[in-house]
Amino acid sequence: MTYAYDPELVPWISMIPHLSIADIQKARREEGDQFWEEPAYEPPVPVETRDLAVPGPRDAPDVPVRIYRPAGRAGVLPGLVYIHGGGFVLGSVDLYHDDATAIAAEAGAAVVSVEYRLAPEHPFPAGLEDCYAALSWTASHAGDLGIDPGRLAVGGESAGGGLSAAVALLARDRGGPALCFQFLGIPELDDRLDTPSMRAYTDTPIWHRPNAELSWDYYLGEGVRGTAGVSPYAAPARAEDLSGLPPAYITTCEFDPLRDEGLDYGRRLIQAGVPTEMHHYPGTFHGSTIVRGAAVAKRMNADRADALRRALHPAG
Numbered sequence: 001m002t003y004a005y006d007p008e009l010v011p012w013i014s015m016i017p018h019l020s021i022a023d024i025q026k027a028r029r030e031e032g033d034q035f036w037e038e039p040a041y042e043p044p045v046p047v048e049t050r051d052l053a054v055p056g057p058r059d060a061p062d063v064p065v066r067i068y069r070p071a072g073r074a075g076v077l078p079g080l081v082y083i084h085g086g087g088f089v090l091g092s093v094d095l096y097h098d099d100a101t102a103i104a105a106e107a108g109a110a111v112v113s114v115e116y117r118l119a120p121e122h123p124f125p126a127g128l129e130d131c132y133a134a135l136s137w138t139a140s141h142a143g144d145l146g147i148d149p150g151r152l153a154v155g156g157e158s159a160g161g162g163l164s165a166a167v168a169l170l171a172r173d174r175g176g177p178a179l180c181f182q183f184l185g186i187p188e189l190d191d192r193l194d195t196p197s198m199r200a201y202t203d204t205p206i207w208h209r210p211n212a213e214l215s216w217d218y219y220l221g222e223g224v225r226g227t228a229g230v231s232p233y234a235a236p237a238r239a240e241d242l243s244g245l246p247p248a249y250i251t252t253c254e255f256d257p258l259r260d261e262g263l264d265y266g267r268r269l270i271q272a273g274v275p276t277e278m279h280h281y282p283g284t285f286h287g288s289t290i291v292r293g294a295a296v297a298k299r300m301n302a303d304r305a306d307a308l309r310r311a312l313h314p315a316g
């Protein structure tokens with residue numbers, strides 16, 4: 001099909017390889033390849049990083065995390081547990097290093113980026129429980145990390161956005177760490193795959209319905225998606241009660257099969273009394289920020305940084 005993409009994105013679309021997760025090992029081998037040569041992200045302030053492993057869920061391995069902190073910032077900072085994307089099956093802390101660095105530098109936050117276990121080798125709830133364990137560890141070690149426990153947030157994009165929504169639900173329902181904010185970027189939230197955008201976009205760049213079907217099959221197990229009884233912690237769109245969740249910032253892209261589930265979730269959060277801000281970007285596809293030079297990509301990144309600054313530095 002022909003889509004009315006933003007004119008600045010059009011020349012780049014033909015350079016984006018078709019992404020299929022039908023062959024997981026092949027997709028993982030190729031995911032680190034640059035679509036084109038891009039200079040490394042240069043943060044406006046230096047950012048310090050360190051890697052360590054934190055206690056995992058019960059009877060599970062430790063969870064590797066990478067901690068980012070703007071250099072030279074005295075005193076406590078707000079904290080964000082960052083969850084990378086990749087359809088529950090791809091992605092890594094290394095692959096999303098620039099995003100975590102940008103958040104630390106531009107939002108003035110300590111960021112804990114989580115190397116959670118991936119499906120299909122580790123289906124739900126393994127990855128989610130890893131993310132929740134990282135959140136719990138961050139909250140309990142806030143003093144050592146120089147984090148203000150009253151300004152602790154969770155966020156990510158794509159599958160990371162869906163996992164962030166699920167972590168927020170878990171924290172509410174388990175009486176876990178209090179969250180001040182949830183950033184849900186182009187989130188993957190609904191295994192039922194029955195929205196108009198999910199039905200329509202079968203051939204869009206990076207993410208499309210065939211990948212969405214495989215993603216949920218890997219995450220939930222073959223034959224489970226769309227059936228009764230799927231946990232709302234797996235697919236947050238299934239949660240019946242969204243009250244009592246932290247304020248949210250949600251982004252969606254026009255030509256993205258995930259568009260409508262993100263918009264629907266935001267609308268339901270608003271109806272549940274959760275302060276929610278939604279930004280929908282016309283002419284974009286899933287992951288359009290890879291075209292760094294496009295005005296719309298710059299706006300998406302600037303809007304994210306602004307939303308995080310406002311949420312994490314409310315007096316600033």
